[in-house]
Amino acid sequence: MKGFLASMYVGLQIESNWTKKWVWLLYLAAYPIGSFLAVIILYGVFGQKTGLLPYALYGTIFYYSLSMVFFDMAFSVHDDREHYQTLKYIFLSSTSYRTYLCGRAATRYLIALAGIVINLCWLVPVLHLPFHPNWGYLLAGAFLGYLVAAGLGLAMASVFLLTIKLDVDVVDALFGGMFVLSGALFPPTAFPAVFAKIAEFVPMSPFIELMRRAASGQVLTSFLSGMSTSQLLGRVALSAAILFAVGSVLVSFGSRQAQRKGYIDVTTAF
Amino acid sequence: MKKKQLLLFLRTLNARAYVRIFGQMREATWVVASVLGGFFTMTTYVYLYRTLGTGSEFSGLVVLGGFMTPFFLNVLWGVATQLYWEKEMGNLELMLVSPAPLSAFLVGLSVGGAMHTMLRSLAVLFFGIAVFKVRFAVLHLPLALLVFLVTLFSMYGLGIVFSSLFLYHGRDAWRTADLVMEPTNVLSGTYFPARFLGVGLLGIAALIPTTLGLDALRQLLVPSFTVKVLDWRWELLILAGLGLVFALIASWALRSVEYKARRDARLTLRWQ
Numbered sequence: 200m201k202g203f204l205a206s207m208y209v210g211l212q213i214e215s216n217w218t219k220k221w222v223w224l225l226y227l228a229a230y231p232i233g234s235f236l237a238v239i240i241l242y243g244v245f246g247q248k249t250g251l252l253p254y255a256l257y258g259t260i261f262y263y264s265l266s267m268v269f270f271d272m273a274f275s276v277h278d279d280r281e282h283y284q285t286l287k288y289i290f291l292s293s294t295s296y297r298t299y300l301c302g303r304a305a306t307r308y309l310i311a312l313a314g315i316v317i318n319l320c321w322l323v324p325v326l327h328l329p330f331h332p333n334w335g336y337l338l339a340g341a342f343l344g345y346l347v348a349a350g351l352g353l354a355m356a357s358v359f360l361l362t363i364k365l366d367v368d369v370v371d372a373l374f375g376g377m378f379v380l381s382g383a384l385f386p387p388t389a390f391p392a393v394f395a396k397i398a399e400f401v402p403m404s405p406f407i408e409l410m411r412r413a414a415s416g417q418v419l420t421s422f423l424s425g426m427s428t429s430q431l432l433g434r435v436a437l438s439a440a441i442l443f444a445v446g447s448v449l450v451s452f453g454s455r456q457a458q459r460k461g462y463i464d465v466t467t468a469f
Numbered sequence: 470m471k472k473k474q475l476l477l478f479l480r481t482l483n484a485r486a487y488v489r490i491f492g493q494m495r496e497a498t499w500v501v502a503s504v505l506g507g508f509f510t511m512t513t514y515v516y517l518y519r520t521l522g523t524g525s526e527f528s529g530l531v532v533l534g535g536f537m538t539p540f541f542l543n544v545l546w547g548v549a550t551q552l553y554w555e556k557e558m559g560n561l562e563l564m565l566v567s568p569a570p571l572s573a574f575l576v577g578l579s580v581g582g583a584m585h586t587m588l589r590s591l592a593v594l595f596f597g598i599a600v601f602k603v604r605f606a607v608l609h610l611p612l613a614l615l616v617f618l619v620t621l622f623s624m625y626g627l628g629i630v631f632s633s634l635f636l637y638h639g640r641d642a643w644r645t646a647d648l649v650m651e652p653t654n655v656l657s658g659t660y661f662p663a664r665f666l667g668v669g670l671l672g673i674a675a676l677i678p679t680t681l682g683l684d685a686l687r688q689l690l691v692p693s694f695t696v697k698v699l700d701w702r703w704e705l706l707i708l709a710g711l712g713l714v715f716a717l718i719a720s721w722a723l724r725s726v727e728y729k730a731r732r733d734a735r736l737t738l739r740w741q
Binding site for chain 1: 496498499501502503505506509510512513516517518519520521522523557639640641644647648649650651652655656660661665666
């Protein structure tokens with residue numbers, strides 16, 4: 200736990216000590232806007248009659264919170280090894296590398312959630328979004344969502360540990376694909392039937408739908424509407440348990456192999 | 470410029486462009502991942518438009534936007550931030566003590582970046598056309614190529630302007646680039662006609678060369694595209710003007726920021 204908290208502190212310093220505190224707070228509030236700006240413009244101009252704005256907006260911002268975790272985990276391997284050249288020291292410390300990654304990503308997740316909360320304070324009244332939160336589901340969903348994203352992030356981090364030239368574009372491509380399929384931006388019923396079915400099994404889909412319902416208090420479309428909110432919570436919990444366990448095993452394996460192959464302190468300057 | 474200086478400029482340009490073009494080809498995953506990433510983003514917006522029930526011509530607009538996006542990303546992360554990364558890796562001091570001009574490094578970087586990005590953009594365009602059955606009018610293809618090249622000139626000019634800022638600033642500039650990347654991409658009308666932004670936002674967005682460049686390309690290649698910002702001829706003129714202005718600002722900014730960075734001892738200041 201001490202190592203986890205220390206890693207969270209390191210994460211906070213990396214995220215915030217590049218500027219003054221008040222500038223960073225503005226940055227924190229402004230950063231998520233990029234994730235939903237397109238949604239507001241596109242649904243505002245073309246989709247007013249569809250009534251899908253709340254669906255897309257909630258979906259996009261909650262996907263954004265997950266993307267921060269897995270991107271941070273994958274990128275921190277590259278950042279610590281190539282940029283700050285501190286990966287070898289992290290491995291020498293008494294904290295396990297998995298704990299370090301989880302701690303850093305937890306800070307990133309909390310920062311992303313804080314940004315979402317700040318933005319919902321103006322989005323809900325201005326855009327008349329339905330907002331009848333079920334705090335129990337929201338908190339449980341937020342915790343389980345972190346585990347889902349951390350599981351995927353740990354798996355990606357293990358890949359990055361074992362490859363020295365892999366670009367973060369791979370993470371962008373992978374999670375870009377999941378973004379399309381997860382139904383964050385539009386109901387996957389728009390896809391051909393096969394892809395619509397696959398969309399139900401993308402790990403992020405139930406989390407995003409759970410958070411949508413927990414925040415809006417409504418079932419906004421027919422996507423996953425056959426499942427009750429508690430069933431969705433159960434499915435997110437199952438995904439979280441499986442993904443986090445698999446991610447943990449992979450990153451432990453990746454750490455051992457990377458040390459054996461001498462990949463911990465390799466710099467390529469690519 | 471004397472002949473010797475010109476030769477040095479061209480040699481530096483060639484050397485930097487070579488690294489950018491061939492270095493980026495050495496790792497197949499980089500090419501595959503960036504093409505896939507662009508394709509997935511394009512797919513998202515094509516299906517979004519289908520959900521919204523807009524006309525099929527919007528698929529064409531999205532595919533053209535997907536074609537230009539890798540260039541925008543290359544300008545931001547491959548040109549604007551490059552001096553920052555060179556500083557972080559310890560190469561900048563070597564570049565500055567060499568007789569080669571810094572501007573030649575950046576022009577070489579831009580030329581090389583544009584060429585290697587072209588391959589990725591063409592792949593995204595190919596997949597977009599093949600998968601979404603998009604048809605473009607080829608009647609004005611030479612004019613479209615001219616607009617495209619002028620847009621690139623303007624975009625990379627802007628990239629070199631920003632690289633000066635990155636030379637002086639550190640992580641704060643990097644964070645700022647990260648912050649503005651998505652809003653800038655959205656405001657430039659990559660995935661929808663820029664005219665829908667309204668006059669106020671459009672005035673700001675027009676300073677991003679992609680906005681008018683994409684609008685002009687859509688007029689020339691998508692016959693049913695009617696929601697233009699200005700006639701493409703005017704847009705071409707504005708883009709050429711913007712390109713020249715950016716080139717002048719870049720030349721001045723690079724000299725003055727390099728001087729300021731030397732004076733304040735920030736050229737070798739890493740991890741800040």
